[in-house]
Amino acid sequence: MNRREDPRLLRGEGQYAGDIALPDALHLAFLRSPVACGQITHLETAQAEALPGVHAVLTAQTLGPMGVLEVNPALPLCDLPNFPILAASDIEAVGQPVAAVLATTVNQALDAVEMIEADIEETVAAPPRLAAMQHWQTGDTAAAFATAAHVVRVRNQHPRLAPSPMEPRAIAVLPEGGGLTVWLSTQTPHRARADLARILSLDPEHLRVIARDVGGAFGMKASLYPEEVLAVWAAHHLGRPVRWTATRSEEFLSATHGRGLTSEGQLAIDSEGRFLALKARVEAPLGHWLPNSALIPAWNAARILPGPYDIPATDLGTSARRAHTAPTGIYRGAGRPEACALMERLADAAARATGLDPAEIRRRNLHRVNGPRDLPAGQVEGADYATALDHLLRLADYPAWCARRDARRAKGALAGIGLGFYVEPSGKGWESARVTLEAGCATVEFGGSSQGHGRETALAQIAADALGLTPADITVLHGDTATCPAGIGALASRSTPIGASAVLEACREIIRRRDAGETGPITADTVYTAPGEAWGHGCYLAAIEVDRDTGAPHLTRMACLDDAGRLINPLLAKGQVMGGFAQGLGEAMMEALHFDDGQLLTGSFMDYAMPRAADLPPLTIHKTETIATTNALGAKGIGEAGTIGAPAAILNAALDALAPLGVTDLQMPLTSLSLWQAITNTSKG
Ligand code: SMO
Known part of the structure; x- marks a missing residue:
């Protein structure tokens, strides 16, 4: 539709x-x-x-x-x-x-x-001052690091971004x-x-x-x-x-900036490539005042670790520091891309240390069971991530990607491929809906709102389906505090999992009351509280070539698999994946805000590069549907998927491309200059 x-x-x-x-x-x-x-x-x-x-x-x-x-x-x-x-x-x-x-x-x-x-x-x-911090710990990390066959380390500095x-x-x-x-x-x-x-x-x-x-x-x-x-x-x-x-x-x-986080991680691995322990520290920049969402990126970047992997011992810390800059807050992904980039770089580093293929080492460590799962920061919804990875690798024909890279390398090209497996927790809490059925038509008054992401379409579909009507019979109202019931809003990928669950529950109440004999207009007011966060997941696969003489990167191909639980509208979901991917590519390859002495050096689109259509490689989108157990609809978020998984995959692909030169560290954005410097700074360059 x-x-x-x-x-x-x-x-x-x-x-x-x-x-x-x-x-x-x-x-x-x-x-x-x-x-x-x-x-x-x-x-x-x-x-x-x-x-x-x-x-x-x-x-x-x-x-x-x-x-x-x-x-x-x-x-x-x-x-x-x-x-x-x-x-x-x-x-x-x-x-x-x-x-x-x-x-x-x-x-x-x-x-x-x-x-x-x-x-x-x-x-x-004054230097940035500490505003908030938190720490989580499970198992005995000291013992795991002491006995590990390998220990790998990674440090990421995410560019600061303008949404x-x-x-x-x-x-x-x-x-x-x-x-x-x-x-x-x-x-x-x-x-x-x-x-x-x-x-x-x-x-x-x-x-x-x-x-x-x-x-x-x-x-x-x-x-x-x-x-x-x-x-x-x-x-x-x-x-x-x-x-x-x-x-x-x-x-x-x-306006609020996003990202800018620094993360450091150490992973202990046994001789079979199993992840034994993770130690991670995240630090987030805050601006001179704190918007409502100021602490969310620092929180998310640490509390969703170790992401999709089962790791028995963890030591996770996060902190946020205030500085003399514009405010920072959530930006599509909001800490999830940072957690993903850290884990996925560590997974690739572990693959290199053990000699295992990056897909194989992930397969050995990805969580495998749908249902509740214990993370250091609490119990969450888990899914069979290992099967999702295999699914993408089969659909995309991963061996063919590897063979093509190896053939290009044999001809002297700097070619690489990279994986980025992500998890995407949606928001928690409640949303509300008031639905009125009258004379074969229904009005949905929605407590949430739209930021341009098609809420009227998705909610009309859900209400029509639940009430046995067509979407054309449904009027959807939102974004008005005078006429719509209270709600939280369009953020944290919560609109469909929680907001649409409120609509669904209101429609179900109407059907029950109608079937019990109620006549005339029937209005149901529902405040729906989700029993937990819905955790979407998926994987991005990137192929890149880097020009040896200029450092110019060329993303040749991308494929992804996203699982957002029950899909309401495939067209909307595809749009979300593509839009998120474009913004993820922006972070990975070109966008960055720079300050000097408190002055913003990148205050216009003359100085701040946004991706344009011609910058986007072909992206093949696959999807699976693992129904969420954490909301009435079974839906999970998908709006942030591309911003989470794509940067990690692109970064890993670039590291893979330059690995033959001995390059072990690259930072986003992967501009021609930064890649050229990495190439020329190695003896083999
Ligand atoms: S970054 Mo989103 O929660 O609007």
């Missing part, structure tokens, strides 16, 4: 926050700090205020005290989070808002920003009848409402948050931003509609 959203979106009939007509709206623009650390010594707004069209110039003094944003306590915090809306005196990052202008047009607001006099005394930034959805952050606020309607480009409308109410001391009943169409988010819009709080404050206090749409430069500077 095609996406029912697409005709509307393709005709330009989408309703993004920037499309909302707000007559007489004031446009917001921000003066942002040009330095990473310092003190505001002088702030003069009179000249800006005198410009035509300028309605107000706001500073921290104008705003007064405000509440802070709640941070998901995935890890225990040992440093108090702050949430500056406008800098009071301390400057903590380049791009931090210092003052805000409200004017009749965007250009008047931008002109006025130029006229604000801000003197900032720059100071030397870069097509639609930047955008907000439009209408004060009306004592309340405020807020159109917001967000993954979490209900949470945004609760956060706004708490931070601004407003009655949540007087706030309505609407996320109609959202042009991508990828985790970057899962948390409320200072700029958005300011827009709502201004509309409330000035009694005027207010709107703000971030420029791409503002997104690079002040």
